Amino acid sequence: MRVDKVHSAFDIEIAYRHFPLHPETPEEGLTLNALFAGRNIDVQTASARMANLMAAENLPYGKRTMTYNSRLAQELGKWAATQAGGKKIHDALFQAYFVDNVNLAKIENLIQIAESIGLSAVEAKQVLHERVFRNAVDADWQRSRALGITGVPTFVMGDRRLVGAQSYEQLRAFVASAPLT
Numbered sequence: 001m002r003v004d005k006v007h008s009a010f011d012i013e014i015a016y017r018h019f020p021l022h023p024e025t026p027e028e029g030l031t032l033n034a035l036f037a038g039r040n041i042d043v044q045t046a047s048a049r050m051a052n053l054m055a056a057e058n059l060p061y062g063k064r065t066m067t068y069n070s071r072l073a074q075e076l077g078k079w080a081a082t083q084a085g086g087k088k089i090h091d092a093l094f095q096a097y098f099v100d101n102v103n104l105a106k107i108e109n110l111i112q113i114a115e116s117i118g119l120s121a122v123e124a125k126q127v128l129h130e131r132v133f134r135n136a137v138d139a140d141w142q143r144s145r146a147l148g149i150t151g152v153p154t155f156v157m158g159d160r161r162l163v164g165a166q167s168y169e170q171l172r173a174f175v176a177s178a179p180l181t
Contacts, residue, residue, distance in 0.1 A: 018074040018140040025069040062099040073104040078133035088117040
């Protein structure tokens with residue numbers, strides 16, 4: 001992936017922060033048509049565009065028809081980042097959401113995803129039921145608001161931002177032009 005290539009090319013730390021993308025989505029999810037109702041977005045055209053972007057990156061992409069609330073998945077991601085091998089959670093959640101159309105608002109689905117990458121199902125269940133990383137995700141959401149972030153992905157270095165899926169060349173130029181600290 002482009003971000004991995006940039007990470008390899010530069011001595012930088014990459015930190016994933018969470019963003020409240022459609023936090024009002026109910027646990028059962030919404031159809032994409034319902035999500036975009038009244039926004040003058042053609043769901044088929046948008047889906048085709050997304051499929052093309054994914055194909056250009058050699059990433060799998062399924063026939064998504066639903067969107068799900070990702071809040072608990074974000075909390076799982078925060079916990080996974082504290083675990084050995086936990087970085088795999090990002091790819092596993094991507095696969096579940098964008099390819100397999102899995103409802104990420106359901107704790108049992110998240111536990112299965114965690115277990116599929118070798119994380120403890122017992123610990124994942126405890127973390128999710130007790131909402132152990134709720135405050136950490138709240139802090140990410142607050143930071144996103146403070147920075148004026150309104151979409152994903154947004155790349156931030158210092159006071160500079162690059163919004164949207166970007167080419168490797170654009171990401172490389174963004175990082176290369178960052179002031180040394």
